[in-house]
Amino acid sequence: MNTNIKQAEIDISDQYEKMRGEKVNVSYGDKQALFDVDVSIAANKVTALIGPSGCGKSTFLRCLNRMNDTIDICKVTGTITLDNEDIYAPSVDVVELRARVGMVFQKPNPFPKSIFENVAYGPRIHGLANSKADLEEMVVTSLQKAGLFSEVKDRMNEPGTGLSGGQQQRLCIARAIAVQPDVILMDEPCSALDPIATATIETLIDELREKYTIVIVTHSMQQAARVSQNTAFFHLGELVEFGTTDQIFTAPIDQRTQNYITGRIG
């Protein structure tokens, strides 16, 4: 265990550990972005990654489904496991991994296709549906889970880009759900949205937790407090403190966490 991390007094070891990062180091070319990060992600919980901008929280998130592979100069060392299997092992297939660990991005990025096609995209490429009716059911179920179905059921064939920002982001969530992942990674999913749309998404995240493990990067402490059960605080590429959200926000151990929460850094 890295000495830098002050482990919370409240033990989270009773929760099933879905994913785990151990001694994760990430560098872009000469610049190191993460230093020996250890995080445990509990199943069916929302884990929030918080910290000032440029602290490495998004970098860590992108390591969890190997999105960093798409950047040539990015180098990752250490171990990250999913259900106790190393996801950076040579035997692991990145496509399969991403089908299990889906991702929702900062800016809503629906494809320039119809709403139906947006959601059906994942099942189609992965060959998850056996028939047309099957596919339609998957789309409907995913949209229902994303809380969008009632709003779009009459215009499934209209382009997804025509929806409002909040609806677009829920469409992207539905798109991720349709692949039936175990884990959903969310990279500041509300940063481009207005407060009302944000509230809707936050409620949705809380509901999704029953079926999925969720990791969310957010720059808003209030949001972390509202939606997450566990919180990790990053600062300058280091994991400063990790524990339950209650503990981090009420009784932070590290001075830097304290400063961040009270608004002195950030």
Place this chain on the structure above:
Amino acid sequence: MSNSVADTSTASSVTKKRDLNLKKRYAAERRFRAMGIGAIAIGLFFLAALLFTVVSKGYTAFWQTSIALEITFDEGVIDSAKKRVEDPNILLMANYPRLARNALQSQLGLEKPTKPILKQLDGMISNGVRVQLREMLLSDPTLMGKTQKVWVLAEANIDSAFKGQIDLSVAEKNRKVSDAQIGWIDDLNSKGLIAQKFNTGLFFNGASSRPEMAGMGAAIIGSFYMMLIVLIQALPIGVAASVYLEEFAPKNRWTDLIEVNINNLAAVPSIVYGLLGLALFINIAHLPRSASLVGGLVLTLITLPTIIIATRAALRAVPPSIRSAALGVGASKMQMVSHHVLPLAAPGILTGTIIGLAQALGETAPLLLIGMVAFVADFPLTPLDPATALPVQIFMWANEAERAFVERTSGAIIVLLMFLAVMNIAAIILRKRFERRW
């Protein structure tokens, strides 16, 4: 399958692996990648094939076979009646090729040749010898009766044979060079009297129907005049138009129309510009056909859109803060442009201009229509004289039937591509050297 969504709800245990058809999908991925690499490879192969064709057929054009002859300026042949003092035309009309043939005959040690042999001997030496020897004698009349060693051009087919380009396994009557001539070439070669020399004529001679004498001198001069005319017209007009459109023009229908217009003109087939030039400059303005002035005017119109588009991009790359700074210290808009924006955009403008000029240098079709397909043996002294252009010269040579012209065509293409390469490399260096990151 429909209840598989529910299956994942037991997320606290390890989910079973799903069959995602990975094998098939990765095969498709590999095929797709292979298509991409294949496409690039095919493109590069064509480039290599094209360059290989040109270079392999053309590099020999830079050397031309010459034969060393001990020429005796025999008065009996040139002026048997000794009347040259009264009638200077005798020296002009004399049978100089006979002198060369006699010299060759004695060099090969041929006694009393028959008519067919004489004909083959004549076929060894380029007809250019007539002018060459005449000029020698006219500039130095004391040569009369003397003997002098002179390198004369070999005839085109002899040149090909000496370069090993003629297939000797073909039956004698089906090839251009006879067995006797091959024997003579070997004979001369063993005596060191036949050699390949650097082909200055290729660069300096005018048009000729005989391949060994044909050169692209008139074409190079014509192309040079045209580039000059394009440069002095297209650069100022292009820059002025771009400055107006970028810096001064209000955004309205009129400037929008100009904008669309310029983009369209860049895509109008060049041959249409040739028709415009024919109708406007030759038919209405009565400028002379085949003149490099007309060619330059037409090429200016073709090049303008390219220069305007490049200049506008260069102007746009100058950050607005520079403009604000200049206006802030009380410069007028015109001063802001001429003192600050234009100098900063100059490298970009020059790069665009060079690329435009390179495009104009390779342009052929419009020049055909304004009559530059001309047999121009003399150098054009002014842009109003009949001239031709490098690419047009290539076109004319490509249409010649004789095989020796294929070599010359390729040689001319090499020269043209060299010019283009130099211009483009200059543009790249300019861009690299002065590229500014704001």
Place this chain on the structure above:
Amino acid sequence: MSLLSIFLIVLCIAIAGHFAGRSKALSSANGKASGLHSLPAYYGTYVLSWALFPPMALMALWLVISPSVISNAITSTFPVEVQSLDPAKTSLIYGTVESIADGLRQLNPDQITEVSKDISLLKPLLAENGIALASDGEAYMVTSALTMISTQNTSRLLLSIFVIGISLLCAFYAYRKIEPRFRARNRVERFMLAGLIAASTIAILTTLGIFASMVTETGRFFSSVPPTEFFFGITWDPRFASAGDTGSAGQFGLIPLLAGTLYIALVAMLVAVPIGLYAAIYMAEYASPTLRSIAKPLLEVLAGIPTIVYGFFALVTVGPFLRDISAQIAGIATGDVANFIQAQSVLTAGLVMGIMLIPFVSSLSDDIITQVPGAMRDGSLGIGATRSETVRRVILPAALPGIVGALLLTASRAIGETMIVVLAAGIAARISINPFEPMTTVTVKIVSQLTGDLEFTSPQTLVAFALGMTLFFLTLGLNVYALYIVRKYREQYE
């Protein structure tokens, strides 16, 4: 007075005006430049601009208008029976009179009097001065030629007087206006702005020029060949053009030329589109920066090679290669070694043109593909799509409008391409679906109708303008539509 000397005199006036204006400005401010509204040089430039530009504009206008005025005046001196001939013949006679006038200028007055008396002396006398006449000429022609000379001389004299006079007047006007508070810089800048605006209208003038010349010459063509025969005719057989002979009837059917043009363009697109598109996708989505930095410029070298070089490549390499290989194949297949592909054929021209178009397709598509936002790529990769799935199902559909625009631009290039088809497609105007045989194109026929000696009155020559107009409107339509699509596409992602 020659045009050059008029120009030089005006230039001298302008330069003198520059110095005069500058010193007047300085002296009016007691030698202190700070007392002036503008820098002293601006006052000089102000006078210079007035002394130079209005007279030059007048000169240009004069030179444009005077030839037609003179030609009307001269034509009216012709005998009535000549004037009533058809316009083509009149213009031929006018040409003769022009050359006679050229010749007479070189003769001395005595010779001119002799010639006026005896017309048979005209031809030999002019021939001595290097001017060859087609006919012996007639007496009225000499009279007209003399009128022409005197009219032209008068015109030139008037021009000199007017231009120099106006230059002086303008310089004086500008000089008078100079005083310390005079805003010289603003006035000079107004001149400059006028210059800039004039330069920017050249683009419009070029289009108008193309349009006007095409329409007038095509109009003349349609006066001898009905438009329906041109646009719907299926036979191209123009016969030969001969001077003054407008009666020889040829058939000018556009259809076979258009068919050849479109067929060759189609073959070229079939070569260029898959290769160019796959190359663009690979370079935008897969290639390492090193490979990209090498392969991209190398492919673009293909775009910098003049089309005449491609034509030569087709003529000496590709055509013979296809011919020989087809003979080999025929030999293996049927035992009869006969080539079924001609050296000049639709396939040869299309293949080589396709090679030329590869870089156009690839760099245009590359630009468009890289404009698709990265977020879309991430969205697809983030839920487990492979790269090729992302490209095929997300990026290409998103880029489709832009790519269609790019392909239309490429097609317009293929249709207007000239040198490759001149050397590789052949000159046989016929309609065929066999790509192994020669066909010809609109551009080839424009070139072949306009090379050699021209007679601007015969339909054989004028048909080139009708073909050119067809080509212009065809490519214009494609370009306008393609540029519109690409522009809309850019705006979508900006």
